[in-house]
Amino acid sequence: MLSRGVKRKLEDDDEIMAAETSGAFDSSSLLPYPQQRQLVLNMCLSKLQSCHMKVEPSLHRSVLLANTLRQIQEEMRQEGGESTLAPIYDGSSCTYIGGNPPATPAHNPELHSLLLESPIYPNNSSVTDNTTSSSVSAILREAGFVEDVNPAPACLGCSDSEELCFSSSPSYENDGDEQPLDSRSSDSLFGSFEISNSTSYLTDLALDDIFEDIDTSMYDSSDFSTVMSFPVPRSPASSSEDTMKSFPTCISPSSNGIQICITDLNDLDHIMEILVGS
Amino acid sequence: MHLFEGDQGECLKADIISTVEFNHTGELLATGDKGGRVVIFQREQESKNQPHRRGEYNVYSTFQSHEPEFDYLKSLEIEEKINKIRWLPQQNAAYFLLSTNDKTVKLWKVSERGRRPEGYNLKDDDGRIRDPSTITMLRVPVLQPMDLMVEATPRRVFSNAHTYHINSISVNSDYETYMSADDLRINLWNLEITNRSFNIVDIKPANMEELTEVITAAEFHPNQCNTFVYSSSKGTIRLCDMRAAALCDKHSKFFEEPEDPSNRSFFSEIISSISDVKFSHSGRYMMTRDYLTVKVWDLNMESRPLETYQVHDYLRSKLCSLYENDCIFDKFECVWNGSDSVIMTGSYNNFFRMFDRNTKRDVTLEASRENSKPRAILKPRKVCVGGKRRKDEISVDSLDFSKKILHSAWHPTENIIAVAATNNLYIFQDKVN
Numbered sequence: 001m002l003s004r005g006v007k008r009k010l011e012d013d014d015e016i017m018a019a020e021t022s023g024a025f026d027s028s029s030l031l032p033y034p035q036q037r038q039l040v041l042n043m044c045l046s047k048l049q050s051c052h053m054k055v056e057p058s059l060h061r062s063v064l065l066a067n068t069l070r071q072i073q074e075e076m077r078q079e080g081g082e083s084t085l086a087p088i089y090d091g092s093s094c095t096y097i098g099g100n101p102p103a104t105p106a107h108n109p110e111l112h113s114l115l116l117e118s119p120i121y122p123n124n125s126s127v128t129d130n131t132t133s134s135s136v137s138a139i140l141r142e143a144g145f146v147e148d149v150n151p152a153p154a155c156l157g158c159s160d161s162e163e164l165c166f167s168s169s170p171s172y173e174n175d176g177d178e179q180p181l182d183s184r185s186s187d188s189l190f191g192s193f194e195i196s197n198s199t200s201y202l203t204d205l206a207l208d209d210i211f212e213d214i215d216t217s218m219y220d221s222s223d224f225s226t227v228m229s230f231p232v233p234r235s236p237a238s239s240s241e242d243t244m245k246s247f248p249t250c251i252s253p254s255s256n257g258i259q260i261c262i263t264d265l266n267d268l269d270h271i272m273e274i275l276v277g278s
Numbered sequence: 279m280h281l282f283e284g285d286q287g288e289c290l291k292a293d294i295i296s297t298v299e300f301n302h303t304g305e306l307l308a309t310g311d312k313g314g315r316v317v318i319f320q321r322e323q324e325s326k327n328q329p330h331r332r333g334e335y336n337v338y339s340t341f342q343s344h345e346p347e348f349d350y351l352k353s354l355e356i357e358e359k360i361n362k363i364r365w366l367p368q369q370n371a372a373y374f375l376l377s378t379n380d381k382t383v384k385l386w387k388v389s390e391r392g393r394r395p396e397g398y399n400l401k402d403d404d405g406r407i408r409d410p411s412t413i414t415m416l417r418v419p420v421l422q423p424m425d426l427m428v429e430a431t432p433r434r435v436f437s438n439a440h441t442y443h444i445n446s447i448s449v450n451s452d453y454e455t456y457m458s459a460d461d462l463r464i465n466l467w468n469l470e471i472t473n474r475s476f477n478i479v480d481i482k483p484a485n486m487e488e489l490t491e492v493i494t495a496a497e498f499h500p501n502q503c504n505t506f507v508y509s510s511s512k513g514t515i516r517l518c519d520m521r522a523a524a525l526c527d528k529h530s531k532f533f534e535e536p537e538d539p540s541n542r543s544f545f546s547e548i549i550s551s552i553s554d555v556k557f558s559h560s561g562r563y564m565m566t567r568d569y570l571t572v573k574v575w576d577l578n579m580e581s582r583p584l585e586t587y588q589v590h591d592y593l594r595s596k597l598c599s600l601y602e603n604d605c606i607f608d609k610f611e612c613v614w615n616g617s618d619s620v621i622m623t624g625s626y627n628n629f630f631r632m633f634d635r636n637t638k639r640d641v642t643l644e645a646s647r648e649n650s651k652p653r654a655i656l657k658p659r660k661v662c663v664g665g666k667r668r669k670d671e672i673s674v675d676s677l678d679f680s681k682k683i684l685h686s687a688w689h690p691t692e693n694i695i696a697v698a699a700t701n702n703l704y705i706f707q708d709k710v711n
Contacts, residue, residue: 036544043602056354060445063489064511066490
């Protein structure tokens with residue numbers, strides 16, 4: 001992963017490479033344009049993949065990176081793919097192989113077919129026919145902007161194999177196919193930025209299916225006391241989206257209701273009753 | 279290109295100043311930092327005994343405005359960093375300011391206490407309850423002078439209205455309302471009401487995959503309470519009139535400069551993203567800051583800016599390195615002086631730049647302890663672009679990109695500026711003989 005501060009005397013391989021490539025780029029624009037473009041493309045991808053998920057990533061930055069990525073991809077697509085190089089991406093780690101500089105087409109003629117077999121597209125389906133937007137979407141989905149059924153606190157993008165990002169996402173199933181832009185708002189590009197307001201996310205899922213494996217027979221529904229702090233919506237049969245929207249109001253530190261509720265299986269049962277209206 | 283970190287000794291991340299703002303009279307100067315604290319400086323009264331100490335600023339009040347929070351729904355931290363502070367005009371003896379982090383805006387009251395009541399009947403001056411049997415006569419408590427105490431109390435908390443990160447707040451000239459802007463939405467609040475806000479701009483697309491533009495800054499017009507502007511990551515500014523519709527998605531004016539095709543690069547869009555927008559005091563002009571330039575716009579001309587000033591054009595050939603080390607995403611602010619004749623903005627290496635709009639002269643100054651002694655006149659600096667470097671010049675490759683001046687403020691009437699350099703605040707004044 002490219003680091004923020006690059007002192008040339010640092011010994012780290014990635015940083016030396018980054019320093020050298022950046023120095024090469026800036027001090028001599030003798031690099032052919034396709035190579036410059038490839039360099040920027042690689043940096044775009046690695047930045048989008050950076051897993052600083054402790055604090056919410058900046059939407060502004062992500063949008064700028066995505067736009068740059070789209071622009072480059074569009075350019076590459078328009079050129080017809082002759083000199084396109086797939087980003088050299090090692091699926092087994094979060095970072096790109098910094099030690100392998102973007103090689104010129106002359107040295108690695110087989111690289112231009114990498115776009116087809118790139119591990120970025122796990123189903124190994126042909127993607128050259130895809131629209132630019134869906135290939136950008138695929139990359140960004142991998143970067144962790146997909147919404148999970150169970151929003152995992154762990155970094156979504158930092159998985160050991162890219163498959164992990166997708167296995168828990170129900171929307172991924174037919175990912176290899178070309179997707180129209182408006183398909184499934186649940187796998188939205190910047191979905192991780194917003195969960196509570198995505199109403200279709202919840203109506204798409206059958207809540208019963210999510211929780212059906214939880215055995216609730218042991219728990220008596222009269223144990224209601226711990227759920228008292230949870231703001232019960234006015235009508236028990238209110239739609240799930242209204243209930244989900246009331247969640248944000250619980251998030252302020254002064255109200256400690258929701259997190260206690262969720263973690264306790266007993267309370268989960270009560271919440272489910274309210275949500276499903278049973 | 280180097281990012282020298284740690285050369286100056288590690289500074290606490292929490293001490294990094296994230297916003298600077300003078301109040302409307304210039305008597306007070308507020309700073310917010312990454313640790314969620316607000317420090318207010320007050321200008322000393324000028325005294326005849328020490329005429330050379332002409333109104334220096336001393337610490338007046340310090341308080342913790344925001345604490346780190348945790349969003350349980352998304353399992354993400356909410357930073358306590360103060361993004362913006364805006365003062366309310368003074369209406370009584372107390373001072374009011376709005377401070378905001380990524381999610382919550384708070385209204386703080388800062389007031390002085392110089393007297394306290396003494397002589398209660400039922401309790402001692404220390405607060406201990408008196409034994410009733412020892413009370414033989416009644417007395418009326420009297421206000422006695424005490425050491426000046428400045429206390430800050432939160433009067434309003436405006437929360438749960440923003441899904442995305444708040445980047446701007448702006449108080450309306452009606453002094454009743456204010457707006458808060460995040461990446462995709464702008465909300466209008468009444469200062470008295472915390473449980474309701476009106477959404478006046480919403481640029482969120484139905485499908486988030488279609489998102490290509492975000493809001494980067496917003497401000498109310500200084501005189502017209504129905505007018506405001508917001509800037510975008512694509513280098514455009516929209517002026518909206520709240521009288522036209524409840525939801526101001528349709529702009530009244532659209533300001534955009536056509537792109538110069540000769541300057542096109544991979545990073546054109548990123549460097550066109552506007553990081554700050556400020557109306558002039560007169561309300562006739564507005565100024566925008568993008569990565570390499572400051573532009574002054576006439577509100578009556580949407581096609582192109584009136585004036586464009588190059589802040590650090592020598593960085594244009596270094597954009598790839600700046601992209602790599604993330605500096606290209608730095609958000610610089612810009613400020614007007616009181617008479618709208620000079621504009622100021624920050625740069626790297628603790629440099630800041632001033633442009634005189636009338637004489638067209640500009641100057642580069644440095645905010646650093648090593649290179650200037652207190653009360654010495656600042657020496658203009660120069661960056662050498664190529665070729666021979668003269669004695670006092672500094673070459674582009676020697677610039678320290680970890681020392682950036684993102685936030686600064688100009689006194690509303692006098693030539694006093696406050697410049698935030700990482701964790702240090704520098705205050706410069708015009709020298710008077």
